[in-house]
Amino acid sequence: MTGIRECRLALLVVAAVIGCTSAAAKEIRVSDQAAYARAVKQVKPGDVIELADGEWRDFKILFEGQGTAAQPITLTAQTKGKVFVTGQSNLRLAGEYLVVSGLVFRDGHTPTDEVISFRRDSKRVARHSRVTEVVIDAFNPSDRRRQDHWVSLYGQANRVDHSQFVGKTNAGVTLAVIRDAPVEDRHRIDHNYFGFRPPLGSNGGETLRIGTSEQSLSASRSVVERNYFEHCDGEVEIVSNKSGGNSFLGNTFFESQGSLVLRHGNDNLVEGNVFFGNGRPHTGGIRVINARQTIRGNYMEGVAGTGFASAFAVMNGVPNSVINRYHQVAGARIENNTIVDAARITLGAGADAERSAPPVDSKFERNLIVGRTEQDPFLVETELSGVSFAGNVQSEVAKPALSAGFTRRAIELARGENGLLYPKDPALAQVGAPRSLVPVRKEETGVAWYSKPSKGGVDFSVEETHRVTSSAELTGALAAAMNGDTIQLAAGEYVVDAPLMVDRALTIAGSQRATTIRFKQASLFVLRRGGALRLQGLRISGAAAPAQPGNVVIKLDEKNAPAHYAVEILDSEFVDLNRAAGFDVIAVSPRFFGQRLAIRDSAFTDVSGAVLAVTVREGGDPLYALETIEISNTSFNRVGRVADVFRGGRDESTFGPRFTLTNSTIADSGKDEGNSLRLSGVLFTHIAGNRFSDSGRIEITHGVGAPQTAIVDNRFADTPAPVIRELYAKGPPRVALERNVTGGAK
Structure with a gap:
C-alpha cells in the first residue's frame, strides 16, 4: 500500500507541474516595435507573441528564445493575412523550438541579404524551428542585380511548410539551405507554393537550392516533399541540389521552365514527382549528375525542353573533376518513370572536349515512354556501354536511337482518377510510374487566406477604355487608368510637355496612325515599377524634342524601374527622331529585365540612334536586358541601328535571349555603325524573309551554350553579307545560312 500511495503522490506532483507550466504560458499581443522588443526578451516555453x-x-524582427518540443515559443499574427510586414524589413530566428506563422511580407525588400533567416549570426542559429503559413509576395529591390535569399535555412532539423513565395525578380535563391559545415541538416521543406518566378537573365535564379559545391560531398539529408512549383522560370535549375542524401518526394512542377537538377552531391532520391509542361517551351524534368542517384516513379507529361532541360538529361562528366564542375554519373538508377509527349531525353548531355566522361554502372529500367508522333525523343550524345537498358516500353518510332532493353509497340493511354495517363493494357502495369501516385494539388500548398496568382507575366487585356480628344485629357486619363486599361486617342495632334509616367500595364491607342503625339522633353514615356506599355495605331514624332544627345522615346526610371516589363508597338509610326545624335526609341540596360519587346506592322524613319538600344555593356557579366524580342512586318528607313542585344559571360543557366526579325525592310540604315543589327550571346536567332538595302551588315557573335541561329530567305542589296563569329566553340560558325541573296541594286 505504501508503494501505491507513493506512485499516486508522484503522479499528482507531475500533474501539478504540467498544470503550472501550462498556466504559465502567456499570449502577448503587441502593437508596435518597441512593445515587441520588450516581449521577446521575456518569452518562455509555450508563450505566444501576437503582432x-x-x-x-521597416521592421527588423529578431525572434530569439528557447522553447521545448512540447511547448514551442510562437510568433504569429493577430489575424492570419492581416499583418503586413513592409518597407525595409526582415526576420531572423535563433534558438530552439520556435514557430512563426501568419505573416505577409510585401511592398518592400530586405535591408540585408535575407528576408527570413534561421540564424541571428554565425554563432547563433535556429534548431527544431518552423516557419509555417507565411507569405512573401514580390518583396524585391528595384535593381534585379542586387542579390538576396527570401528564406535561408541554417542550423538543423528546421521546417518550412504551407507557405507561399511568389514573384521573386531579383538575383538570389528563393529558398536556400545554407551549409556552413559538413553535418547533416535534416531540414524539411513541404507543402509550400512557389509561384511565378520570371527569368532572371543570369545565373542565380534558382527557386530552391540545398547546399553549395564546397560542401556537396557530405550529406544534408533534407526532405523536399509535396511542394507546388508554378511558372518558376528563373533559370535552368528550378531546384539545384548540391549536397548528398536528400529526398525529393511528390512535388508538382507546373509549366516551369527548367529542371530538378542533381547538380552536386551523391546518394539522392527523386521519387513520385510530377512534371506538367503542357508544351510550354523549356519545361524540363530531371537532370542527373554525380554518383548513386535514384530516380524512380516520376511522371512527366508535355515537357518541351531540350538539352539540359530535357525530360531526362543524363550528363557527361569531367574526368577527375574539381568539386564545382561536373562529376561523372556513376551508379544511377532510373526506374519506373513515365514520360508522355516529351520533346527530348538526352543521354550524355553536355558532352564536349571537357565533359568527356560518360555514365558508368548505371541502369535505365522499366520506364514507359509514349509519344504522339513517330519521332524518337532519345538523343544520344555519348558512348553508352556504362548504361544497361532493360524492361523499357516505348511507343513506336520511325528511327529508334536505342535498341537493346526496349520493347516498342502501340500504346493506348487513359487518364486515371489521379489525373495521370496510364496504359490501358494490364500487361504494362509494372512499367512506368505507379497508379498509386497522387500529385500534390495547388490548393493543398501555401495558405488558404492569401490568394495565389492565376497567371504570370504582363497582361494587356482590356479592362476599361478611356476616350481622349485633347492633350490635357491624355494626362488626366493616364492618371486615372487602372492596370489593363486602354487610353483611346481620337484622330488629331497631341502635344506632350512632360514625360508620361507609366506604372501599370496600359494600352495607348490611336486611330490608324491619324493620331500624332509630339513631345517636347527628352523622353515621351518613362516606365516605372509595375509598368508595361502597348502602343497601337499611333504616329509619334520627335520633331519638337530638344536638340541634345540622350533623347529616347521610351525609357526606364533608373530609381524605380519595373521589375519585369513588356513593351508592344503595333501598327505605329515613329518619325523625326534625329534632332541630335543617339536619339533612341527604346533604351534598356542589364540593371532591369524585360519580359518581351514586340514590334509588328510598324515603321521607323529618321532615327539617329537605335530602335532598341542596350545602353550598358558589362563585359563578362552574363546579365542581359530582354528575354524575347520579336519584330515582324516592319520598315526601318535611315535608322542608326535596328537592335543591339548583348549577353556576355560563360554561364549556361539561361534560355535566352531570343531574337526574331521577319518579313521586314531595312533601308539606308546602320551604315555609320557598320552594322544594322548586332547580336552577341543570343541563344535563339531567327532572321527570315527580310529585305536589306544599302545598309550595314548583320553581326552575330555566339557565346556559350548551343545557340540556334538561322538566317534564311533574306535579300541583301548593296549590303554586306552577314558575319557570324564563335567566341568559344571550335569549327565553323553554328548557323543555318540558306536561300539568301546577296548583292545587286536596291
Missing part, C-alpha cells in the same frame, strides 16, 4: 493587425513598416 496586431495592420502594417509593420
